[in-house]
Amino acid sequence: MNDMLQTTPDFSIEQAKLLLAEHYGLEGSLSPLDSERDQNFKVAASDGKIYILKIVNAAEPLVESEFQTELLGHLDVHAPDLPVPHIRKTVSGASLAETTSGHGVRHLLRLVGWVAGVPLAQASRSDAALESLGSLLGRFDAALKGFMHPGALRDLDWNLCNAGRSAERLHHIADVDDRALLERFLARFETKVVPMLPKLRSAVIHNDANDWNVLVAHADHDRIAGVIDFGDALYAPVIAEIAIAAAYAGLDHADPIGAAATIARGFHAEYPLLEEEIALLFDLIAMRLVTSVTISASRRAHTDGNPYLAISEKPAWALLRKLDAMNPRFATAILRHACGFEAAPGARAVTAWIKAHRKTLQPLLDRPAATYPADLVPYGNSTHPMTVKSAGQRPHEAQAIWEDHCRRYGFDLGIGPWGEARTVYAGEMFVSKLIDNRRRTRHLGLDLFMPIGTRVYTPMAATVVSVEIENEPLGYGCLVALRHEPAGCPAFVTLWGHLAHEALDRLKSGDRLEAGALVGKMGAPNENGGWAPHLHLQISTDTSLSAAEILGVGEERYLDVWAELFPDANAFAGIAPEFYEQKGRSLEEIVKRRRELLLPNLSISYDKPIKFVRGEGVWLIDDRGRAYLDCFNNVCHIGHAHPAVVEAMAKQAATLNTNTRYLHDNIVAYAERLTATMPGKLSVAGFVNSGSEANSLALRLMRAHTGRENAIVLDWAYHGTTQELIDISPYKFQRRGGKGQKPHVHVAPVPDSYHAPADWPVEEHGTRFAESVGELIAMMRAKGEAPAFFMAESIPSIAGQVFLPDGYLQQVYRMVREAGGVCIADEVQVGFGRVGSRWWAFETQGVVPDIVTMGKPIGDGHPLAAVVTTRDIADSFNNGMEYFNTFGGNPVSCAVGLAVLDVIEGDDLRRNALEVGNYLMAGFRAMQERFEAIGDVRGMGLFLGIELVEDRKNKAPATDFARAVSNGARQRGVLIGTEGPHDNVLKMRPPMIFSRRDADHLLAVLEETFAAVTARG
Structure with missing residues (x-):
């Protein structure tokens, strides 16, 4: 303690003025500035300029003083436009001066230019200001590439590489819970960070961009005006620069990870970061805070009257508790995304793979989801009838409300979309752990509403990761997680929630499911968490997350991050994009304008016309996103919008047509x-x-x-x-x-x-x-x-x-x-x-x-x-x-x-036509045995007909029956026609690419339709 007092400079203002005149030839007014170890004066010189005169603590080794001086000198040469203090040399041309105190102790002097601005600590930390800070630190560190000095290699506890030393100071933390919190971060540091430290890029960094060392412009607090105080600069991992700045920026910030991400984005734009560096950023931010609170605890006895040492202790503890409550994987995803990386490695490849292979995926429901008449389920408020809560906690009433909803609006499938804002999420479980005083309100899955017991199948091969029961109200009920590992695609996980509990006995972790295998059944409200029967389907591109960790609902601010981490499952489930966005004129308006503008005898198919907006393979998609299996329009012989035809057409049209x-x-x-x-x-x-x-x-x-x-x-x-x-x-x-x-x-x-x-x-x-x-x-x-x-x-x-x-x-x-x-x-x-x-x-x-x-x-x-x-x-x-x-x-x-x-x-489509056609003929003949109305089955390849009769003996045509079957198939999402002198022959001419799976779908719809028409008499 006595040595500290003897080496700490203690010059009066008058003495400092004399030193200023003697060594720098300057006069002016001086005012003292706060400092922990050195003595600093603000100098308003007579030449109109402002400086800082630093009298260095005598205990500081000469090499460290020279290090700071050469660092500033390096910046003067290589980045003269950086807003940092610039050295004013002595009258003899030296960068440092020397004087002796009244105690006979030798002190070094340094005079640097004043950087004008307001400490960030006294300004609002807007996103613009934090991004500007990151940008300045990036420019600063980039300017120091290649610079080295022995003084940069000093051993400081504030070096994040030494953050593990905090364990030696834990005994100063009296509260058991607080000590356990720090131990958790220290354990992660030892296992996750320490092994990576030798592999990180390192350089000379500022190492202390706290909000008192960072200045914003007087007239524009969104712009960083400068960075000062290089007393803690050293050689350390580059990523530590951002971690330290983020640790301070996050103090008392409502969204500390957002603040860190904003700084990282600015830094990355000037000094591109590596993915392996960002992977450690969350832990390094925490360890800066751990270092701070443990040092403060160990030196608390010496901090009375000096706020510098304990300046951040209380908010640092608050921030540590916030970080402890967060999932580090989510925080890292936010940080990665801010720097232009995928929220999880491979996330974009997963989404692209699903989109590219969606045609090959098996149906998630008994038939392709896009073939059901569907509508949005309006889930925007907490009193929506689909929840048991609004039905007075009576599950049977919720189910009745659901069934009435289907009847009233005439759809078989209700869809709750990804990204929808929902105020229905009112429980404590939906409070954000990332942003203060915010709730998670954005749906991150795809909800499919159908009756109790509706079977759901995996569209692709999978391995069961887990099967569990969540009994909490508004929880998932039975929850199944599947891992998919398709060739040429990173692995990903799908989550299947609100299932019936029967899946718990049928599926076990490690079970292998082939594409099309049963995953489960939609559960009743008393076993699915209290909801109307539906499936919550979600994709996670981060396979390290457990089923319980996968966020079903996220914060609006980070919707773009969640979109990569938990991408929309529409393509995986087979929902057409047109379902969500209707373009162009309404059916009624088109019909009206056709009558006004076109020849009046131009016919329209079906009593209720269809407006098709897209064709794809064997499917036609209408303006509501409903897909119809096209078994009638033989113009698109090899499938609608076949890519080979589209490419050939576009390529030649772009070259020549004559x-x-x-x-x-x-x-x-x-x-x-x-x-x-x-x-x-x-x-x-x-x-x-x-x-x-x-x-x-x-x-x-x-x-x-x-x-x-x-x-x-x-x-x-x-x-x-x-x-x-x-x-x-x-x-x-x-x-x-x-x-x-x-x-x-x-x-x-x-x-x-x-x-x-x-x-x-x-x-x-x-x-x-x-x-x-x-x-x-x-x-x-x-x-x-x-x-x-x-x-x-x-x-x-x-x-x-x-x-x-x-x-x-x-x-x-x-x-x-x-x-x-x-x-x-x-x-x-x-x-x-x-x-x-x-x-x-x-x-x-x-x-x-x-x-x-x-x-x-x-x-x-x-x-x-x-x-x-x-x-x-x-x-x-x-x-x-x-x-x-x-x-x-x-x-x-x-x-x-x-x-x-x-x-x-x-593609050997003739062979396909023959084989699939024979398969269909066999199916039609089997139906003929069950339905008396089928008088004759005929076909060759994919040119097929079924003649319907009132009586097989006299072969009287069943015209009304045929029309009912054609319309019934259309209602079920399959297009066929009727032909013949009596319009009693079902006519089918599907594209040549028609597959066995498509044939099965056609047969299933015809079977269901024949049964329904027969039952009606």
Whole structure:
């Protein structure tokens, strides 16, 4: 103690003035400043400048004084713009001066420039100020890269590398609980931090950016004006600079981790931090406080009257208790995110992987979640009827309210979204441990509300981490945690809350679940924490968190952090993004404007129209995010928005699109590929834009070759929209608005074996139906005429998915050709491998047409169509009149056509169509045994039909039943159609990518729909 008093300078103001004049040649007024060891004076010099005169404690080793002097000198050279004290040299040009006290003790003198500003301790610590502080410290430390001095290697307790010494001072802490708190931090320091210290980047740092050593601008307290007092500067881990500044900034701060994150963000922008440094920041902040309170406790006897030593003791204890209550993983996630890193390593990769693989995930519910009619559950207040609390703590009433809610609003699935603000979270358990006087109100999971007992399945393979019961009111009830480790993706955990307790007996930690395996059932209120039946589903990208540690509700301030740590489970659960955001006009407005602006006879499907906004694979998604399994729209042959088609279209469109009068590789390449799929002499192609154009071009080819007009077509046929095609389409000219049959059109009966006369042997169906065509030809001959052509769909579709009897086309083609006519196969609906066994449906009849027309599936939704014919017919067409089609065969369309062929061949989609089609046919036949209304099942590949009858014996059409099934399937999220003369044939033409899983979904919906319609009578 006596040595301290003897070495501490004790000069009067007058003596200090003399020293100022002697060594610096300056005069001015001096005022003393507080200091623990040295003596400091503020100097208002006569030259108008302000300085600080420091008289150094004689006990300070010379090397330390020289260290501080050289540090400031280094900054003067390498960062002259930094707002730090700058050295004023003595009259002799030295950086330090020397004097002797009245006690004969030698003291060093240093004069530095004054840094103007207000101590941060006396200003509000705004986010802007703290980020500015971090930025300044980053610039400061960056400027000191490469600087070293022996004085920087001194051994100080304030060096965070020595924070473990606090354990030696614990006996000074009298309170048992306080001592235990410090022991917890010390234990984490020894196990987590100490092993990493030798691996950290180290440099000379300020080491004491407390809020008295940091100054803000007088006129702008959001801007740091300077940093002063380098008495504690030393060589230490770089991350310690932020930890120390954050420890002081967090004192009495409502959001201490937020303050630390703001400082770190500013520092990182100037001096990029490493992830391994940020990983230790939380513990280093705590250990600075532990060091502070233990040093204060050990020196309390010497601090009477000197607030400097105990300046932060009380708020330091308060902050330590806050940090002790926090989950360090959450604090670190906030700090990482502030510096631009993922909240948890790999978090963004998990989210990206789920998004990229969402199509391959198994349904979480009995069928894909997006297929249920759904609505938001308005969970914004504590009196919402979905909670037991609002039902007077009577679980059965909450369930009744839930069921009434479903009936009233007409949905099967209620969705509580991620990120929703909910004031319903009112218990003490929802008080924030990060921010003072705040609650956790933002939902961090996805809630799916359905009836008690609804089964939920894991969409992907998993290992059971834990199964536990939370019995607290408004808790999770039965809670299951699963770990997923997909290839090419970091591991992640899913949390399944509010389940029935049966899962506790069925699942054990370590159990392996395959994709689609049962996780549990939605529990009743008396076992799910007191809620209406629902699943709380949550993803955690931090696999080290236990199920109990995963936050189901978070602070609004850190929603962007929670979004990475606990990302939205919508994609994982199969909820379409369109569910949350409806764009464009309402259904009612579109219907109204269509009536006003479009042709009045433009039809709309279904009594309640659907507004589709996106297509994806086998799915169509409406404006409410509901997904419909598309088993009807065969235009998108290889699936809606197939990426290969989209890429080919966009790439060529971005390069060139023009007409066929110019040369381009694509049209030749596509003609080569397309004609290569054709048998016989079918070798010449012509390209148009639609199936109707293709059929019109076929008629021109036919006329040029035969010079005739007489047509033979099948009853109920439909070949296109132009008038000449309507004239040969009984489906149009025989119905309302049609003008009847033209004299040159001859209609043969549909060769429908199911409706053939009962006395016809099955093996003779082809011959018997073909005879009707022979009769038509004979009638023409009797009048001195001959047929020009026979045209038929290879599988009549509008007629009711009619599959031609064996030998039919062989006999018809023979008769027509013998009469001098040509045979045209309309493959607009059935081509491109849809039948599975062949590229073209006519091949299943063992024939080769003279002309083949194709459209719809050819471009997977792009307006493209084609005609392929023989060289002889093409030469007949070359009669001197140019054939030109502005858009037909353009480079973009041909690029699309090539992409479609590539996918069909590359993905072996013909084989898929055959296998899945056979699977569906087997399923339909099994249903036929259970439902009397199913009169006939027919199909080939993915071209399928089910004919419904009132009575199987007389085969009376069940038109109303068919419409009810079609509408019922639509209500259940599956699109099918009805066709046939009586609209009693269910028509299904799903995309070629239709999978076994999709088939199972279709079969399940049809089974449910048939049962419901049958039950209604």
